[in-house]
Amino acid sequence: MQDLISSYKKNLLLSILLTFFVLLFLYGIFATNNYFTWFNFKTIIRDAALYGIMAIGLTFVTLSGNFFLLSIKETAAICCVSFAMGMSTGYGVESWVGSFPISLLVTLLIGCLAGAAQGLFIGLGGNPIVVTLGGAGILYGIATWWTDNLVISFRRPNDAEWLGTGSFLGLPTITWSFILIAILAEFVLRYTNFGRKVYLVGSNRAAGKATGHENLSMAIIVCTICSALCAFVAVAFAAQMSSAQANYFSAEFGSSGDMTILVIATVMVGGNSIMGGYGNTIRTSIGAIFIAMIDNMMVLNGLNSGPRIVGVGLMIVFSILVFALYAKGSRAQE
Amino acid sequence: MQNSFISKIKQKFISNPDLTFAFFLAITVYSYFGFSVEVFASHNLTFAILERFAVLGLIGLALTICIIAGEIDLSIGSNAALCAVIVVKLTDPIGAPLAIVIGLFISTGIGFIQGFFIAYLRVRAIVLTVGTLMLLRGISLVVAEEKTVMLTDFRVPDFITTKFFMYFSPASIMVIFVFILVGIFMRFTKYGREIYAIGGARKESLAAGVPIKRPMIIAFALSGFCAGFAGAVIGLKSGTAQGLGLQYLLLAGTVAAFVGGVSILGGKGGIIGAAVGALTVNFLNTGLLFYALQVHFVQLFTSVLLVVVIVFQTMSRIFDQYQTRKAFLESVDQRRKNLIAKRDNSLQKS
Numbered sequence: 248m249q250d251l252i253s254s255y256k257k258n259l260l261l262s263i264l265l266t267f268f269v270l271l272f273l274y275g276i277f278a279t280n281n282y283f284t285w286f287n288f289k290t291i292i293r294d295a296a297l298y299g300i301m302a303i304g305l306t307f308v309t310l311s312g313n314f315f316l317l318s319i320k321e322t323a324a325i326c327c328v329s330f331a332m333g334m335s336t337g338y339g340v341e342s343w344v345g346s347f348p349i350s351l352l353v354t355l356l357i358g359c360l361a362g363a364a365q366g367l368f369i370g371l372g373g374n375p376i377v378v379t380l381g382g383a384g385i386l387y388g389i390a391t392w393w394t395d396n397l398v399i400s401f402r403r404p405n406d407a408e409w410l411g412t413g414s415f416l417g418l419p420t421i422t423w424s425f426i427l428i429a430i431l432a433e434f435v436l437r438y439t440n441f442g443r444k445v446y447l448v449g450s451n452r453a454a455g456k457a458t459g460h461e462n463l464s465m466a467i468i469v470c471t472i473c474s475a476l477c478a479f480v481a482v483a484f485a486a487q488m489s490s491a492q493a494n495y496f497s498a499e500f501g502s503s504g505d506m507t508i509l510v511i512a513t514v515m516v517g518g519n520s521i522m523g524g525y526g527n528t529i530r531t532s533i534g535a536i537f538i539a540m541i542d543n544m545m546v547l548n549g550l551n552s553g554p555r556i557v558g559v560g561l562m563i564v565f566s567i568l569v570f571a572l573y574a575k576g577s578r579a580q581e
Numbered sequence: 582m583q584n585s586f587i588s589k590i591k592q593k594f595i596s597n598p599d600l601t602f603a604f605f606l607a608i609t610v611y612s613y614f615g616f617s618v619e620v621f622a623s624h625n626l627t628f629a630i631l632e633r634f635a636v637l638g639l640i641g642l643a644l645t646i647c648i649i650a651g652e653i654d655l656s657i658g659s660n661a662a663l664c665a666v667i668v669v670k671l672t673d674p675i676g677a678p679l680a681i682v683i684g685l686f687i688s689t690g691i692g693f694i695q696g697f698f699i700a701y702l703r704v705r706a707i708v709l710t711v712g713t714l715m716l717l718r719g720i721s722l723v724v725a726e727e728k729t730v731m732l733t734d735f736r737v738p739d740f741i742t743t744k745f746f747m748y749f750s751p752a753s754i755m756v757i758f759v760f761i762l763v764g765i766f767m768r769f770t771k772y773g774r775e776i777y778a779i780g781g782a783r784k785e786s787l788a789a790g791v792p793i794k795r796p797m798i799i800a801f802a803l804s805g806f807c808a809g810f811a812g813a814v815i816g817l818k819s820g821t822a823q824g825l826g827l828q829y830l831l832l833a834g835t836v837a838a839f840v841g842g843v844s845i846l847g848g849k850g851g852i853i854g855a856a857v858g859a860l861t862v863n864f865l866n867t868g869l870l871f872y873a874l875q876v877h878f879v880q881l882f883t884s885v886l887l888v889v890v891i892v893f894q895t896m897s898r899i900f901d902q903y904q905t906r907k908a909f910l911e912s913v914d915q916r917r918k919n920l921i922a923k924r925d926n927s928l929q930k931s
Contacts (some may be wrong), residue, residue: 374845381887388881474660560716
């Protein structure tokens with residue numbers, strides 16, 4: 248607490264800005280109609296769950312020092328399309344039509360393969376941004392090629408409904424999975440051998456290499472985790488819509504322009520160090536809920552998509568500036 | 582005289598495998614389409630390719646400069662979109678030239694501010710520009726009032742597409758001019774060399790007294806200028822602009838820069854490479870038009886090109902490491918042999 252107050256005094260400009268934002272936020276909560284209701288709270292959590300799960304996957308990548316993947320929405324697109332194809336055509340096998348487990352397995356497999364391939368290139372020394380920029384184009388191209396850019400829909404009473412629109416104890420299934428995945432990921436990062444290795448490789452790559460934890464295997468594993476979680480979100484989304492198209496996750500997804508950037512924003516706003524080695528999934532989850540809250544507030548106030556994107560963009564830039572100012576002199580600015 | 586010139590060029594190609602690979606790729610792509618599509622190697626198509634080069638070359642140039650400085654500017658598509666929206670919106674009330682000047686001023690200013698924050702706060706550019714990517718996109722949406730902005734009189738921008746000298750238009754002439762200027766700047770001035778220095782070896786150059794702020798700001802301001810220029814050309818040519826458009830430029834520009842032989846570690850590559858890379862991507866895009874494919878196929882093939890280049894660069898780096906290690910081990914062997922021989926000699930003497 249003492250440290251907090253002293254650092255608050257040191258960065259006067261920053262603290263004024265921070266206080267201003269907090270006041271604005273509190274004002275928004277009380278001035279917006281219908282904001283403080285249980286129903287709205289459920290909506291917020293549900294929104295947050297969709298990109299929160301992806302962001303938890305991305306947190307692994309970020310923590311291991313591989314910056315972020317720019318292919319998130321494309322991985323989701325191909326998985327979404329693949330799931331819908333499985334549900335509606337069964338990949339050409341008659342008895343597989345409408346079979347939820349097989350569609351889910353194939354989709355997860357595709358997601359893992361996409362992640363592992365990108366992770367391989369990253370681990371071999373490619374820059375994550377450039378590799379995934381290329382990977383994104385290829386994945387999106389394949390997804391549209393596969394479906395001829397059509398909407399693939401499947402019939403309403405199906406096995407996947409419990410995942411898309413079902414609810415349990417008053418909360419939607421996707422929200423429950425968000426909570427479970429967050430707890431599981433935090434447990435893995437904190438208490439397992441693998442989780443500690445992620446932090447080690449992320450915070451000091453040279454030390455990691457010297458102790459035998461190369462980035463090659465680490466990059467493959469974390470990219471696979473991230474892509475698998477993207478695949479899971481895509482499946483949930485396709486199940487919710489009972490249909491899929493390659494550009495479901497592209498421009499103007501939800502409100503904030505672009506799924507990939509939104510997920511990256513979630514990781515950043517939560518306060519994880521983009522350089523790796525510092526952060527956890529609880530921060531990411533809080534970031535997701537925070538973005539969803541702000542976005543929801545702006546929607547309730549009747550703002551268009553332009554100001555909403557500006558709002559989220561300002562949040563990202565602001566959080567970058569704040570963490571850069573606080574981290575001045577530490578290794579994060581390497 | 583002639584001979585020495587050729588051998589000089591040969592030497593240059595051998596010493597720079599990335600540039601050689603860029604030329605190889607460009608020639609391969611061009612000759613593939615030249616042989617398979619009848620009209621590909623014609624005057625009109627060369628004009629069309631140069632017209633596209635006016636846009637993509639600039640984006641490739643912008644990213645090349647940033648990557649040479651060891652950073653990458655992800656907000657380039659949004660910056661171009663913002664400039665396009667501003668230029669198209671202002672052309673009606675105040676005329677095209679003034680609108681272009683204002684748009685370029687704003688884009689360059691945005692690049693300048695980004696460079697300043699990156700240098701001052703010492704954050705990585707990818708981190709900051711991913712934020713400004715979204716921020717600028719939102720701002721251009723707000724400026725465009727969420728609509729597609731359109732010119733009322735489509736004859737106004739005709740002056741940038743008039744054809745002269747068979748191949749050129751004012752836009753492509755300007756871009757070639759910019760290329761030459763930036764090439765001279767990067768190669769022969771102190772400020773340009775500083776950009777190479779902070780990209781290639783940042784700690785060493787800081788220790789040697791190179792300021793980090795000035796080259797970083799110059800690199801990003803140049804990149805903002807190029808992005809704005811490209812946005813203005815696109816906006817005026819099509820007469821329309823969207824706040825959410827032009828995001829494909831990032832992929833295309835990155836591919837152009839990487840085909841041109843920049844290294845993501847910074848400090849490598851040049852303007853000739855950027856031009857060759859942009860031309861390669863243009864050949865590919867223009868050639869694919871003749872197969873009447875859907876838009877996403879162009880994206881797919883561009884990405885494949887990027888992956889090919891990445892694989893080449895990674896392999897050559899691994900090969901280099903292998904060679905260095907081999908040379909090192911050989912030298913160790915040699916030294917050991919020498920020592921043994923020395924010991925034997927001294928034993929024989931005694």
